[in-house]
Amino acid sequence: MAMLTSRQLRIAKAVVFILCLLPLTYIVYAALTENLGTDPVKSLIHITGEWAIRLFVLTMAISPMRAWLGWGWALRFRRMLGLYTWFYATIHLLIVTTYIFAWDWQLAKIELAERAYIFVGFAAWVLMMPLGLTSNNRAVRALRKNWGRLHMLVYPAxxxxxxxxxxxxxxxYFDAVLYAVLIICLLFQRFQKLKKRL
Amino acid sequence: MLIRTPSDILSSEITPESVYLKRRQFMQGLGLGATALGMGLPATGFAASEDPRKSLSFSPVVANADNPFYTDEKTPSFAEASSYNNFYEFGTDKTDPAKNSHTLTTDPWSVQVEGAVAKPGSYPLEDIMKLMTLEERIYRLRCVEAWSMVIPWVGFSLADFIKMFEPTSDAKYVEFTTLYRRNEMKGQRSAFSTIDWPYTEGLRMDEAMNSLAFMSVGMYGKTLPNQNGAPIRLVVPWKYGFKSIKSIVKMRFTSVRPKTSWQSIAPNEYGFYANVNPEVSHPRWSQAYERRLPSSLLSPSRIKTEMFNGYGEQVAGLYKDMNLRRNY
Structure with a gap:
């Protein structure tokens, strides 16, 4: 399946759109039916964080899919997956701000300064912001070459x-090792590309 | 000490847990605290077919605001308290211990007592149960992860237990060890675990002899479920939950401060004392607040954490000359 007809593409996009909404649907359903366990705050933080990183890795897997498997069509879904990554990361951040910091800026400031893992998580979300905001076609056209440069921010993010x-x-160490392996594989393809260019 | 197997219980004797709890409150309301009368109140709960828990006979706690062994704060349901656990021997997720701990066999069980004591040896649990008088205590349990629960424990004072072994003057610390049995404890087989099994914990002797320190063999009127540390565990309510070591197989009395599991993993995060202290924050979590569980999204029950988990009156004296910021 090298190319999709525009009709197939529209259907496929709708399917991916709905699939990406499933975790959110589950969260809302579980929250309304009080099925998030004894500590629903913690469950929500974990579920949203996990989906953000899963979608992030999937977004970054698009280029290797194209390079290694010849799945050119996969590129058509990258923007949606990237936006969903940012979407779940934003919900994750909102839940932490509401339930852990209780919108207490003083406390949030202390937490950001004292806890490196919170700081880097927040920094990752901040780096995603310009990417999300410039994901529309108009921004892509307006930024031209700079669009690609700007979107290099996915790597530090x-x-x-x-x-x-x-x-x-x-x-x-399970999650840390799993995502390290995945991210290294995905970055490996970029290094190969870079080496070819040099 | 009365242990009845579910099959001994007539259906006519079966009382729903809620009724049992109400009856208990009613008795206490009448000032009929069984401790005062010197008698144990037989507690019969419903015997679900697969429920391996046995009813225990014990003195209910005296419901008095001045009683440090009692609190009127809301307890979670038994289902909640037994499905949200940290017991890494059975997995790292809060729901893992309830799912995976059924593989654990707790009978026969004995506690090996070693080191600076006049009466070392292997003490079978049945003998311990015969020698100790069971009582109830309702304690706050504050986890280092910034959540807390109020649990009605059944057990006996750690000090009374320790006196049985006649510690010598060399006994400055007591080290506790959890069972190590890879074929029954899934988490111990994990290649990704940071913990060097078996799990160990320790107390300074004066902490262990404090009247709050408790050895639990039950909760909610019955023997402990495996995920909560069956058949015997420590409860030290003024310290973070990880100090309250579960499924204990060994107690070693020593003159040297023992190294605890969490100290070995991350010494900058977990100290030997691990007293609940809202002023000393953990590298991962601020300790100023806690979520009292069960909580819901509409009422997250975020409350301020108390120094020594609210047990300062009983334990602050143990640390009066110590810098608690350094000795976290």
Missing amino acids: VLLAWLHIAWQVRSS
């Missing part, structure tokens, strides 16, 4: 997101 996970390791 994904590394900060990984640090956010790794710094929280307490009893198990």
Whole structure:
């Protein structure tokens, strides 16, 4: 399947759109039916954080899919996946701000200064902001060459997101190792491309 | 000490847990605290077919605001208290211990007592249960992860237990060890674990002899579920939850301060004392607030954390000449 017809593409996009909404649907359903467990705040923080990093890795897997598997069509879904990454990261941040910091800026400031894992997580979200805001076609056209340069920010953002996970390791290295392996694989393809250019 | 297996219980004796709790409150309301009468109140709960918990006979706690062993704060349901646990021997997720701990066999069980004591040896749990008088205590449990619960424990005073072994003057500390049994404890088989099994904890002797320090063999009137540390665990309510070591198989009395599991993993995060202290924040969590569980999204029950988890009157004296910022 090298190319999609515009009709197939529209259907496929709708399917991906709905798939990406499923975690949110689950969260809202579980919250309304009080199925988030004894500590719903913690469950919400974990679920939204996990989906943000999963979608982030998936977004970054598009280029290697194209390069290694020849899945050119995958590029058509990258913007949506990237925006959903930012969307889940934003919900994650909002839940932390509401339930952990209770919108107490003083406390939030102390937490950001004292806890490196919170700082890098927040920094990753900040770096995603310009990417999300310039994801529309008009911005892509207006920025021209600079658009690509600006979107190089995904690399520091994904590394900060990984640090956010790794710094929280307490009893198990599993998540930190899993995402390290995935991110290294995804970055490997970029290095190959870079080497070819040089 | 009365242990009845579910099959011994007639259906006519079965009381729903809620009714049992109400009846208990009613008795206490009448000032019939069984402690005062010197008698144990047989507690019969409903015997669900797979529920391996056995009813215990114990003195209910005296419901008095001045009683440090009692609090009128809301307790979670038994289901909540037994489905949200940190017991990494059975997995790192809060729901893992409830899912995975059914593999643990707790009978036979004995506690090995070693070191600076006149009476070392292996003490079978049945003997311990015969020698100790069971009582109830309702304690706040504050986890280092900034959540807390109020739990009605059943057990006996750690000080009374320790006196049985006649510690010598060399006994300055007591080290506790959790069971290490890879084939029954899934988490111990994990290749990704940061913990060097078995899990160990420790107390200074004067802390262990404090009247709040408690050995629990039950909660909610029955024996402990595996995920809550069956068949015998420590409860030190003025310290973060990880000090309250579960499924204890060994107690070693020593003159040297033992190294605890969490100290070995991250010495800058977890100190030996681990007293609840809202002023000393943990690198991962501010300790100024806690979520009292169960909470909901509409009422997150975010409350201020109290020094020594509110037990300062009983334990502050233990640390009066110490810098608690350095000795966290």
